[in-house]
Amino acid sequence: MKLRELQSLFQSAVLTGDAEDATVLDLVAQSQRSDRTTLLGVYVNAYRIRLSEFLDEDYPALRVLLGDDAFEALVEEYIAANPSRQRNARWYSTQLPNYMQNSDNWRSNERVIGLALLERGLTDAFDAPDAQSSTIENLAGFAPEDWPRLTFSFHPSLRILELPAGTLDIYAAATSDEEEQIPLPAEGLETVAIWRAEYDPSYRALDADEFLALNEAIAGSSFGDICQLVAFQNENQPAPERLAQFLVSWFSEGLVTVVSIAERS
Amino acid sequence: MEPLPRLGYGLGLRPVYYDEILSTRPAVDWFEIISENYMIPGGRPLAMLERIRADYPIVMHGVSMSLASTDPLDMDYLNALKDLADRVEPAWVSDHVAWTGVHGLNLHDLLPIPHTREALDHIVERIARVQDFLKRRLVVENASTYVSFTGSEMDEWEFVTQMAQKADCMLLLDVNNVFVSGFNHGFDAKRYIDSVPVDRVAQFHMAGHTNNETHRIDTHDQPVCEEVWSLYEQARRRFGNVSAMIERDDNFPPFDELLGELQRMRDIDAAIAAQAPRSAA
Numbered sequence: 001m002k003l004r005e006l007q008s009l010f011q012s013a014v015l016t017g018d019a020e021d022a023t024v025l026d027l028v029a030q031s032q033r034s035d036r037t038t039l040l041g042v043y044v045n046a047y048r049i050r051l052s053e054f055l056d057e058d059y060p061a062l063r064v065l066l067g068d069d070a071f072e073a074l075v076e077e078y079i080a081a082n083p084s085r086q087r088n089a090r091w092y093s094t095q096l097p098n099y100m101q102n103s104d105n106w107r108s109n110e111r112v113i114g115l116a117l118l119e120r121g122l123t124d125a126f127d128a129p130d131a132q133s134s135t136i137e138n139l140a141g142f143a144p145e146d147w148p149r150l151t152f153s154f155h156p157s158l159r160i161l162e163l164p165a166g167t168l169d170i171y172a173a174a175t176s177d178e179e180e181q182i183p184l185p186a187e188g189l190e191t192v193a194i195w196r197a198e199y200d201p202s203y204r205a206l207d208a209d210e211f212l213a214l215n216e217a218i219a220g221s222s223f224g225d226i227c228q229l230v231a232f233q234n235e236n237q238p239a240p241e242r243l244a245q246f247l248v249s250w251f252s253e254g255l256v257t258v259v260s261i262a263e264r265s
Numbered sequence: 266m267e268p269l270p271r272l273g274y275g276l277g278l279r280p281v282y283y284d285e286i287l288s289t290r291p292a293v294d295w296f297e298i299i300s301e302n303y304m305i306p307g308g309r310p311l312a313m314l315e316r317i318r319a320d321y322p323i324v325m326h327g328v329s330m331s332l333a334s335t336d337p338l339d340m341d342y343l344n345a346l347k348d349l350a351d352r353v354e355p356a357w358v359s360d361h362v363a364w365t366g367v368h369g370l371n372l373h374d375l376l377p378i379p380h381t382r383e384a385l386d387h388i389v390e391r392i393a394r395v396q397d398f399l400k401r402r403l404v405v406e407n408a409s410t411y412v413s414f415t416g417s418e419m420d421e422w423e424f425v426t427q428m429a430q431k432a433d434c435m436l437l438l439d440v441n442n443v444f445v446s447g448f449n450h451g452f453d454a455k456r457y458i459d460s461v462p463v464d465r466v467a468q469f470h471m472a473g474h475t476n477n478e479t480h481r482i483d484t485h486d487q488p489v490c491e492e493v494w495s496l497y498e499q500a501r502r503r504f505g506n507v508s509a510m511i512e513r514d515d516n517f518p519p520f521d522e523l524l525g526e527l528q529r530m531r532d533i534d535a536a537i538a539a540q541a542p543r544s545a546a
Binding site (some may be wrong): 001004006007008014015026027028029038039042046051087089092124126128130138157170182196200 | 272305306307309310311329333334339341364369379381414415416417439479
């Protein structure tokens with residue numbers, strides 16, 4: 001038998017989980033110590049164990065929220081539906097939230113999908129590209145008349161997610177060292193920023209006006225334009241003051257990498 | 266191509282030990298990384314590697330080259346590997362006599378091949394192409410296997426010997442894998458060691474495995490067992506002072522335990538050296 005055909009058959013037995021595949025067993029030499037099914041089973045079992053470990057590692061809170069049985073059923077389902085096309089195991093688990101969104105079994109469970117999206121975001125932040133953060137002192141180098149035209153570049157790890165309300169509380173409870181009660185479902189959405197602070201993923205909730213401001217800033221809007229948008233949305237607090245609070249946070253959290261002046265249009 | 270350096274006694278670099286390595290600068294001669302763990306955009310793993318690289322030689326050991334696969338070589342993978350090699354400047358790059366998948370899939374395992382002339386020609390041609398692409402001599406490791414194939418036309422040691430000679434690559438002799446495969450397939454591990462050409466072996470791996478009585482599995486989660494230490498001594502007598510290291514990938518012990526295993530290597534080697542006939546002054 002040609003090598004290509006042997007590899008196809010062997011792979012198929014591993015993927016289908018069939019350590020008793022007669023065609024493959026016929027190709028396997030007898031062993032003095034063990035039966036061939038047991039030996040082929042080493043590969044069949046290792047495949048599932050290994051892929052499960054990748055998912056386990058990246059979704060620890062999801063396991064807590066679902067409980068072991070439901071989590072393992074999800075993992076089994078995902079592995080069966082998604083043989084890996086990744087050369088690097090790092091990205092095998094990435095599509096889990098998308099799989100759930102498209103699965104009849106999971107798509108209505110927004111709370112669970114929200115937590116999966118948060119955990120994927122944290123994993124992505126962990127090894128996102130590096131960039132040197134800027135400090136707030138750099139703002140002092142710009143003349144006051146230029147401030148309306150300031151634009152900001154952000155750390156490549158920064159992502160903003162809209163998740164079901166309560167997702168952050170669920171994550172905090174599920175990953176706490178203490179045994180904490182998982183909060184009950186809440187209504188609505190919450191917005192979250194995820195990024196990497198030095199080496200560790202970080203996250204925090206964003207108020208509606210900061211969500212708007214940060215989204216605009218990421219999209220390249222100037223400081224002046226962002227002020228106007230926030231003023232329009234937020235009548236209770238003067239926009240410049242609120243924007244100043246945001247800027248202090250963004251710089252102190254290492255989110256901003258470059259400040260520049262937009263060309264006059 | 267330049268001969269590969271003799272690096273001494275090394276350890277697999279694993280994240281659980283980053284802090285200890287950086288704070289204590291242990292007496293380890295070199296570290297081996299799993300290449301794929303650093304083929305990522307950025308963050309802690311690459312930052313730690315850079316700091317450790319400043320003080321120690323590094324070797325890159327991959328698990329996804331899939332040298333024996335009948336799928337086309339994955340050039341995206343090889344480009345990423347080359348980028349990492351350009352960044353790390355490793356003493357060498359290694360991977361396995363194995364395939365990891367076909368039809369564009371990856372089973373994330375080191376899968377076995379029949380030792381046939383067809384498989385030999387196939388892997389030789391691919392190693393040669395990878396060497397041309399990376400512009401460096403590849404070091405290729407014997408994998409642990411749990412099945413062998415009725416269609417094999419030669420013993421594994423004959424296969425790897427011919428592979429190394431025809432592809433002009435070097436060999437990473439995993440002493441534990443020789444033992445594990447020998448146990449599982451009923452071949453004589455000592456004969457394997459004695460059959461591999463001395464001038465082709467650039468590195469030893471040592472590791473622990475799981476004994477399931479009817480078969481053994483290469484789990485890297487145990488200390489090196491006595492039978493493998495005995496094979497190590499035999500290998501050392503045959504291959505001389507090639508670079509050697511301990512792999513540990515699970516059930517991580519305190520770092521000192523791994524240093525203890527390295528010391529045992531050094532002690533064995535010192536005892537062998539003491540027995541060697543002294544040349545006339």
